[in-house]
Amino acid sequence: MKIKDIMLxxxxxxxxxxxxxxxxxxxxxxxxxxxxxxxxxxxxxxxISQHDIIKELLPNYLGIINSSxxxxxxxxxxxxxxxxxxxxxxxxxxxxIITINExxxxxxxxxxLIRNRIHHLPVVRDGYLVGIxxxxxxxxxxxxxxxxxxxxxx
Amino acid sequence: MITTVTLNxxxxxxxxxxxxxxxxYNAIKTVSRIPGGKGINISKAIRVFDLDTMALGxxxxxxxxxxxxxxxxxxxxxxxxxxxxxxxxxxVIIEKDKKTHTLLSDPGPKxxxxxxxxxxxxxxxxxxxxxxxxxxxxxxxxVPDDIYQKLIKIAQEKNVxxxxxxxxxxxxxxxxxxxxxxxxxxxxxxxxxxxKQVDSCETAINIAREIVNxxxxxxxxxxxxxxxxxxxxxxVWLAESIDQQAVNIVGTAEAVIAGFAIKFAQEKKEDMxxxxxxxxxxxxxxxxxxxxxxxxxEDVIKCLSxxxxxELK
Numbered sequence: 001m002k003i004k005d006i007m008l009x010x011x012x013x014x015x016x017x018x019x020x021x022x023x024x025x026x027x028x029x030x031x032x033x034x035x036x037x038x039x040x041x042x043x044x045x046x047x048i049s050q051h052d053i054i055k056e057l058l059p060n061y062l063g064i065i066n067s068s069x070x071x072x073x074x075x076x077x078x079x080x081x082x083x084x085x086x087x088x089x090x091x092x093x094x095x096x097i098i099t100i101n102e103x104x105x106x107x108x109x110x111x112x113l114i115r116n117r118i119h120h121l122p123v124v125r126d127g128y129l130v131g132i133x134x135x136x137x138x139x140x141x142x143x144x145x146x147x148x149x150x151x152x153x154x
Numbered sequence: 155m156i157t158t159v160t161l162n163x164x165x166x167x168x169x170x171x172x173x174x175x176x177x178x179y180n181a182i183k184t185v186s187r188i189p190g191g192k193g194i195n196i197s198k199a200i201r202v203f204d205l206d207t208m209a210l211g212x213x214x215x216x217x218x219x220x221x222x223x224x225x226x227x228x229x230x231x232x233x234x235x236x237x238x239x240x241x242x243x244x245x246v247i248i249e250k251d252k253k254t255h256t257l258l259s260d261p262g263p264k265x266x267x268x269x270x271x272x273x274x275x276x277x278x279x280x281x282x283x284x285x286x287x288x289x290x291x292x293x294x295x296x297v298p299d300d301i302y303q304k305l306i307k308i309a310q311e312k313n314v315x316x317x318x319x320x321x322x323x324x325x326x327x328x329x330x331x332x333x334x335x336x337x338x339x340x341x342x343x344x345x346x347x348x349x350k351q352v353d354s355c356e357t358a359i360n361i362a363r364e365i366v367n368x369x370x371x372x373x374x375x376x377x378x379x380x381x382x383x384x385x386x387x388x389x390v391w392l393a394e395s396i397d398q399q400a401v402n403i404v405g406t407a408e409a410v411i412a413g414f415a416i417k418f419a420q421e422k423k424e425d426m427x428x429x430x431x432x433x434x435x436x437x438x439x440x441x442x443x444x445x446x447x448x449x450x451x452e453d454v455i456k457c458l459s460x461x462x463x464x465e466l467k
Contacts, residue, residue, distance in 0.1 A: 009231040010222070011208070015275070029236045031219070041282035128283040130231065 003109055004102035006141040007123045007131035013038040014089055016045065021085030023048060036122040036129050037093045043127045046093035047120065056092050057084060099124045102131070106138050113138075155231075156200050156415050157284040157314075159277070159305065160193030160211040162262055162294040163241060165221055170248040174256075183250075189221040190244065192291035192319060192339075195405050197230045199412035199436060199447045202454075205419060208233055208284070210277055212294065214263050215240030233280060235273045239263030265294045270301070277305055281312035286415050289328070290319035290408070292342070302328035315418055319411050322347075329368055335414055336365050337374040339407065345377075358383040359390055359466065372414075376407060379441075384430050390466045393430050395438040397460055405447055409440035412447075413454075427463050434461045 013036045014023055027033060027050060037046035057080040099122045100109050109121055113135050123131040170184045189198075193209060200207040209230050213221055214237040221241060222232045242262035248255055281287070287309045289302050302324045306316045316333040318325065321342040329336055338347050338361075345352045352358055358377035362385035365373035375383045380395045413433030417424065435457040439448035448454055 009226045009229065011231055011233045011280075013233075013279075015279075026236070029238075038279065040279060042279045043282075125283075130283075 001106045001141055001145065002102065003100055003104050003106070003123055003133055004131070006106060006109075006137050007102070007133040008137060009131045011036075011042070011129050011131065013042070013044075013129055014048070015039070016088060016090035016093065018089045019085060020053065020081075020087050020089065020092060023089055024053070024081065024085075034120045034132075036097075036120075036132065037089055038129055042129050044097065044099055044122045044124055044129050046090070046095050047097045047122060048089055048093040049120070051119075052092055052094060053081075057081065097122065100133065101125070106141060109133050110135070110138055155284050156197075156205060156207045156419050157280055157287045158193035158197045158200075158207060158209050159287065159289045160191035160209060160291055161265075161273075161297060161301070162292050163189065163191035163194055163211055163213060163221055164260070164262070165217040165241060165243045166190035166246065167243060168246040168248065170250065172249070173251045174247060174249050187220065187224075189224045192408050192411075193288060194221075194225065194230075195408035195447060196288050196290065196412045196415065197225070198228055199409050199440070200416060201229050202448060203416050203451060205416060207231065208280060210234060210273070210280065212237050212263070212265060212269060212273060213241050214238060217241040217243055233276055235269060235276055237263055237265065237269050262294050265297050270297060274304070274308070278308050278312075281309050281314050284309070284312075284314045286315045286317065286418050288317040288319065288411055288415055289333075290317075290339075290411065292321055293324055299323045300327045303331045306331035306333050317411055317415060319407065329365065329370065332369040334370070334418075335372040335374065336370045337376070337407070337411065338365075340376070352377050355381070355383065355392065359385070362390065374410065374414075376410075379406075382410070382434060382437075384426075386426065389426070391427070391430055391463050392466055393434045393461060393463045395434060395441075395457070395460055396462055406437045406441045409447060410434060410437035412436055427465075430463050431458055431461045434463070 016037055034049035036044050037048055039045050058077045098112055098116050102123050102125050121133045122129055123133055166188045168186045169182045171180055171182050174180055197207040197209045207230055209225055210233055213234040218241040225232050242260035245258040246255055289305055302320055309316045317335045318328045318333040319337045321339040325338045340352055352361055358375040362373040362375045362383045366385050366387055373385045382393045384391045410433050413436030417429045417432055435454050438457040439453040
C-alpha cells in the first residue's frame, strides 16, 4: 500500500509566525490534535501538537494528568495558555521533524511512527505538504486490506 | 495539482417522496447528502480523471465536517478555513406524483474579515504547488466583490493558470485581473452581461470577443443548453452537442470548466478544437446523468462523438 492511498488528504497547516491561540482554536474547531507547520510555499518546516504545547507551558502537567491535582494544575494551564496566546508557533513547534513521501509504503510509516514515538507523519511530495498519516490510518488501511482479501477468497 | 476555490459551498440534501402533505407526517423514500458548490463540483469531475485536485474555501460546523470528509472520500485534498457559523444546507424536495422539485435555499454563513484574511493566506501558500486554479461560484455574505480579482493576481504572481467562472459583478471585477480563461455564469443576471442580453449566437460571439479584447486568452459563453461560443484572441468556435437529450443540466458548466482544466494540466500540445471537444464532452456527460457530475472517463469518451465544433469566420 502506498501512503498516498492511506493518508488523510487534509493539508490544514499553519505558518511559524501564527499565534499559539489561533493554533489551539484551529485544533479545536477542526478536531485535530496536531498540525504541520509550513513556509510560504507550503513546504513542511515543523510540527506542533497539543502535547508539545502543554509540555512547553506546564512541563509537569502531562505527568500528573491521572492524579487528583490535575484540576488545580488545569487552572494553571489555562492561565498559561492565555498568557502565551500571542506567542508564535515557532517557539513551540518541533523543528527536526520526520516526514514521509507519498510514494512510500505503510511499513515504512509504521516504522517511523513507532521508532520515533510520534503520532503524526506529514506526507510530502517534492517537499510540499500533501496529507498526513497516523497509526489509526495505518490500522484502518490494514483492516480494509484484510477484509478485501477475505472477500476475494470467498 | 488543480486547485479549486468554493467560497460558498453547501451540503445539498435531496429528499424524494411520493407527495408532500402539509401538517402531516411525511415518510421520505430516499435521501442523499452531497457536497455542493461550483469549485467542489469541478474537483469531483477532475477526480474522475485521476488527477490531483485540492479544494479550498470556507467550511463550518457539522455540515462543514461532513462536506470535508466526503470530499476526501472522493480523493480530493482539502484545505478549507473553518469558520464558526455552519456551512449552508440546500434542501431539494422531489415529489414524484406531481413531478416537482422544490428548492429550499439557505442564505449561508457570515464570513468575517479575519476569516477572509486567513483564507487568502492559505490560497497564497497553496499556489506554490498548483498548476491551475479554478475560481468559481457565488460569494458568501460580506465578502468583497473584488475578491476573485485579488485571488487571480496572487495566482498570476506564482505563474498559475487561472480560470474564472463567476456571476455578474465578481466576474466583471475578476476580468480586470485578466484570467487565462473566463466564463460568465449568466443564470443570476438573467442572461445579461455588459448591459447586453445574451440570447443568440451573434450576441454570444460579441460578448466573447469583448472578453478576449480585455486581455483574456479564452472566453467561453453558454448561450443555450446545448450551444457554447468559445473565443481566443483571433479565432471563434461554435460548440454544439447533437443527438442527445439532457437529463440534468445542473453541474454542466462546472464539468465544462473541469474539462478545460484537465486538458491544460496535461500540458500536451493539442489543437484548440480537440480541447473544446473534450471540455464540451465533459459537460454533455454531466448533463446525461442525474447527478451534477459524470461518473467515469468512459462517459466522457462516449460523448466526444456527439460534440460538433465549427470555426466561425
